[in-house]
Every structure is written in structure tokens, then in C-alpha cells.
Amino acid sequence: MGRPLNKRYFGSLATADQRAAGTETQENIRAEANLTTTGIVDDAFIVAQKGSNKFILRNKAGDANSQTVCRLVNKATAALSAGEMVLFGTDGTGSRIPLKKITARKATDYNNTRYTWEVQDDSTETVIVLTAL
DSSP states (O other), X not given: OOSOOXXXXXXXXXXXXXXXXXXXXXXXXXXXXXXXXXXXXEEEEEEEEEETXXXXXXXXXXXXXXXXXXXXXXXXXXXXXXXXXEOEEEOSSSOEEEEEEEOSSEEEETTOOEEEEEEEEOSSOEEEEEEEO
């Protein structure tokens, strides 16, 4: 799997992180996914990482028992099958870049372009900002 993501990126954007009092939620990664319990959602969050392209997700409104293992795919959100997810990054030009793989320090898109990344919150949404290597 390489270097796993730091757990500070996991958890709901809507509620405070319960692992540490006062933890900011602006760093949490938002995913678009087709969860087996709730269907297609654009506000799922990561509960755990199973590989560089495989995660356990939950709907922000879902309970702890409604988790789905999802794999990153290169599809439009509306075309996702159950158990599939999309993480998008941006390179600063406003375009959404679907990610094939993400580790603690690097992300790779479906053109095999490698990036360093960071999570930024502009108070309207949380985005993964990519810098090409």
C-alpha cells in the first residue's frame, strides 16, 4: 500500500472529530461514492484505508453500521456502481482531476501523472490541491 494516509484526513466534515477534542474538520477528505446502503452520495467520508485505492466510506448522515468498502474508479459520479468511489483533486485551474491512487505524500491520476497534494478548505468545500511533480 505504500505510506497510508494520516488519520487526520478521515471522518465527517459535518461533525467534530471524536478522536481528539478540538480537532478541526477542515482537513477531512470528501469523496463521491455509491454506498451499498444509501446509493450515490457526494458527501461520503473516509473511515479507514484498506489500500492505496481502496477505502471504507460512510455517508455523512449514516450511522456507524452503514459502512461500505469502495475502490477508486475513473467514472462520472452518476455512473458509479455499488462499492465504487471517486476522489477529485484540482491543479489550481478549476479542473477536477480524478485520482487513481493516493498515499501519504503522493497522488496519481488516470494519466499516470504524479502529484504532491494537500487538503484546503475555502469555507464552502474541502478540496485536494495537486502540484505536479
